[in-house]
Amino acid sequence: MTRINENSLSYDVAIHRIGRIWMSVALLVILSVPLAISVHYKVWPAAGSLLGGLLPIMMIYVPIGIIEVITFSPMLGSGATYLAFTTGNLTNLKVPCALNAMEIADIEPGSSQGEIISTIAVATSSLVTNLVLVIGVLLFVQLTPVLASPLLQPAFENILPALFGALGYLYISKNWKLAVVPVTLMIIIFILVPTAPVGILIPVSALSAIAAARFMYNKKMI
Amino acid sequence: MFDYRNSAFMFVMGAVVALFVTIQSLVFLKKAWNEGLNKGLEKEKMQRAVLSSAVFTLVPSLSILLTMLTLSGALGLALPWIRLSVIGAVTYELPAAEAAAQATGASLAEAGVPLDVFSVIVWVMTLGIMSGPIFIIAYFKKLQSRVNKIKVEDNRWGTLLIAAMFVGLISSFLGSALAGGLVSIFTLLTSAVIMVICIQLEQKAGLKIFRDFALPLSMVGAMAMAIVFAGLLGG
Numbered sequence: 492m493t494r495i496n497e498n499s500l501s502y503d504v505a506i507h508r509i510g511r512i513w514m515s516v517a518l519l520v521i522l523s524v525p526l527a528i529s530v531h532y533k534v535w536p537a538a539g540s541l542l543g544g545l546l547p548i549m550m551i552y553v554p555i556g557i558i559e560v561i562t563f564s565p566m567l568g569s570g571a572t573y574l575a576f577t578t579g580n581l582t583n584l585k586v587p588c589a590l591n592a593m594e595i596a597d598i599e600p601g602s603s604q605g606e607i608i609s610t611i612a613v614a615t616s617s618l619v620t621n622l623v624l625v626i627g628v629l630l631f632v633q634l635t636p637v638l639a640s641p642l643l644q645p646a647f648e649n650i651l652p653a654l655f656g657a658l659g660y661l662y663i664s665k666n667w668k669l670a671v672v673p674v675t676l677m678i679i680i681f682i683l684v685p686t687a688p689v690g691i692l693i694p695v696s697a698l699s700a701i702a703a704a705r706f707m708y709n710k711k712m713i
Numbered sequence: 714m715f716d717y718r719n720s721a722f723m724f725v726m727g728a729v730v731a732l733f734v735t736i737q738s739l740v741f742l743k744k745a746w747n748e749g750l751n752k753g754l755e756k757e758k759m760q761r762a763v764l765s766s767a768v769f770t771l772v773p774s775l776s777i778l779l780t781m782l783t784l785s786g787a788l789g790l791a792l793p794w795i796r797l798s799v800i801g802a803v804t805y806e807l808p809a810a811e812a813a814a815q816a817t818g819a820s821l822a823e824a825g826v827p828l829d830v831f832s833v834i835v836w837v838m839t840l841g842i843m844s845g846p847i848f849i850i851a852y853f854k855k856l857q858s859r860v861n862k863i864k865v866e867d868n869r870w871g872t873l874l875i876a877a878m879f880v881g882l883i884s885s886f887l888g889s890a891l892a893g894g895l896v897s898i899f900t901l902l903t904s905a906v907i908m909v910i911c912i913q914l915e916q917k918a919g920l921k922i923f924r925d926f927a928l929p930l931s932m933v934g935a936m937a938m939a940i941v942f943a944g945l946l947g948g
Binding site for chain 1: 731735759765771791817828840878942
């Protein structure tokens, strides 16, 4: 085994170890917030209200959370997955950010170098978002009228089309054969059910893309 | 009257969470950076990744900030700050808070929810999004080794599989945008056109800056045009 392979292996083992430790501590930190509020203010949620609020949310977000791990982790790599699933905002920020960084560096997602660039991108992105939020807290009074102005609302309402138009061109122009089936399927679904939640349709779209890719791969069309 | 939502206690918790996320990000950044050097990745490539990611992140972060400001009316400033610093998303926090408020018979439209409702909202927002991280701790290593096995057995298919997953992700958002009305469609197309222009400027004129910042430029340009389209089309 070459030295680089040995290094890759030890990095792989190490990143899973520190990733699991950090993620476990992160869960404790995140859970300590409601716990501290209940203890400090001496107010605990009524079981009925808690379940009433939690059930509809968990019915949607438990499967989405698991599907997001399965869908995004092969693109992000190990380090970026542990970090992105602690800091959140995956589809609208961390995943596009990591893929954009790999694209600029001319590195394939899922490769060992992609793992590095992806982790650097997600870490940087988390730091910047953190900083922006801290600035937002400090300058709350000054920023609210600007960001919440009716003039800017169409811009923020269309942030996802603005993001995925450019990303879509970038990746679909390179993999257009892979995109035919999922894009067609998604357009049909959204025309039939315009209010369909994108989060639930991501795995449907990804599975259709994988099935189409496998078919074309077997037929040597790609 | 004492405002429990914006108390010093809440902001200290916000600062602790923000500090934790900052330290974790710095640890992972350092680990990846050192591993990059070990693997022979050029320093310049990694520096470009930092710069392009930082610039790209600014605009989506403003959207996250806007969600924080939106939620602050009912929940105060500290809780939305905490929630948007950790796992969750702009698309999660608002529906989760609304579902929790509704379960108590309250509404987020109220300026300042009562403490008992606030407590339900905090617990629901926190517990409702735990499945991803718990799944990662339990199964991610196994999942990753399975993906690696596919790549070792058939590298071409492994690469195609990851590309197909990403194309699937993009396709769902493209479908949503294309069925989302004219303003959404024109914004999507504008973003794609600006991306084409950036690529041309980089390839034909050799302006590397347009490669590194193509995505933020496309986003900001398309969002600015969304304001124009909304004005023209009344969207």
